Amino acid sequence: MGYKIRALDLSGFNDACQAFKQIGVTAAGSKIMSPKTKPLALKIKDMSPVAVNILKQEALARGAEVATSRNALIQKEGTIDAILLATEPVLKSLVSKIKMQPFGLKKLSAQLSDFIKNLESDKKILQARDARIDLGGRFLIMGILNVTPDSFFDGGKHFSREAAQRRAEEMIAQGADMIDVGGMSTRPGSDPVSLQEEISRTVPVIENIKRCCDVLVSVDTYRAQVASLALEAGADIINDISALTFDRQMAELVAQSGAGVVLMHIKGTPKDMQKNPVYGNVVEEVYDWLYAAVENAVNSGIHPSSVVIDPGIGFGKTVQHNLQLIKKLREFSTMGHPLLLGASRKSFIEKTLGLAAQERLEPSIAAALYGYLKGADIFRVHDVGPTRKALDMVKAIEEADGCTA
Numbered sequence: 001m002g003y004k005i006r007a008l009d010l011s012g013f014n015d016a017c018q019a020f021k022q023i024g025v026t027a028a029g030s031k032i033m034s035p036k037t038k039p040l041a042l043k044i045k046d047m048s049p050v051a052v053n054i055l056k057q058e059a060l061a062r063g064a065e066v067a068t069s070r071n072a073l074i075q076k077e078g079t080i081d082a083i084l085l086a087t088e089p090v091l092k093s094l095v096s097k098i099k100m101q102p103f104g105l106k107k108l109s110a111q112l113s114d115f116i117k118n119l120e121s122d123k124k125i126l127q128a129r130d131a132r133i134d135l136g137g138r139f140l141i142m143g144i145l146n147v148t149p150d151s152f153f154d155g156g157k158h159f160s161r162e163a164a165q166r167r168a169e170e171m172i173a174q175g176a177d178m179i180d181v182g183g184m185s186t187r188p189g190s191d192p193v194s195l196q197e198e199i200s201r202t203v204p205v206i207e208n209i210k211r212c213c214d215v216l217v218s219v220d221t222y223r224a225q226v227a228s229l230a231l232e233a234g235a236d237i238i239n240d241i242s243a244l245t246f247d248r249q250m251a252e253l254v255a256q257s258g259a260g261v262v263l264m265h266i267k268g269t270p271k272d273m274q275k276n277p278v279y280g281n282v283v284e285e286v287y288d289w290l291y292a293a294v295e296n297a298v299n300s301g302i303h304p305s306s307v308v309i310d311p312g313i314g315f316g317k318t319v320q321h322n323l324q325l326i327k328k329l330r331e332f333s334t335m336g337h338p339l340l341l342g343a344s345r346k347s348f349i350e351k352t353l354g355l356a357a358q359e360r361l362e363p364s365i366a367a368a369l370y371g372y373l374k375g376a377d378i379f380r381v382h383d384v385g386p387t388r389k390a391l392d393m394v395k396a397i398e399e400a401d402g403c404t405a
Contacts, residue, residue: 267316
């Protein structure tokens, strides 16, 4: 008889660690070996051709590879993109080698070092005013509380303050870690309500929730004046669909208050965002946009630990754009900030499966589960109880037979 050969699914540290443990590898050896089972593919944009060629030579010398255009061999001017293929230990060796090289490779070395730190850290911190949450090994459920008459799924159900309070308490009892209070629908084609109307809908509800319940509260608004009064009422997080771009005073407010902030990608405005949205590469363009949004936030004085990123499912995207973004969430999770997924009951589910909003519970949970496996940390949902139960089960499966080293 021949040897028995089986391909192993070593998609995470625990999987690799357990496989090594089963054949008698020591804990110390497992810690060394585990990173070598997970190859990385890093796209690096806008390099000079000479820098790409140096990087390729150094990568090959260490058993790594650089994929790039054949023009890199003959192109003298302009920039070129490359994809670096390496395991984490090889990447560390390469970073050490190129840090003294010219042609922008020293800067690349520093950026790759920061990227490695993000990879190695299994902990993401969310700082929101007085709250400091360690997201290592856990997820957060953000319950949606629409205090509006016209939101696409539950508009009008929780419009009165009493109904809103009951709904908040119900979601907290079901396991919500935070409540997201919104006083203005941002569904496709919607018009903004007046400033005073948005304030009157949200601020009293936030006050009531904070008065009775020990839970984080976010306010879903892109207006600095609304956000300011919400913070005075006790809100901890600003959930800004425009990532601080619709109201230029928002960044300063967040920075001074120490609040957490969700930076969401949107193409256009709620009124026009679904009028033929076009991308060359939706994942890359949304990633680059969010990367710039994070830089703007940090440069405005907002602490990096206070920043959450959100690719903005349904906000200026076609069905295929939304599906691609969810499929590639892992790419966003490596940015080093908590990643929020808001896919609950949205219309891309209807256009994919032909289901009305009231029929989209199971597909919404499926999207959340897939997002969790792809690195999402926070789930903005209408159905708190079922989503938490499903995520708890997937988390238990993921952690089965894990080991430490």
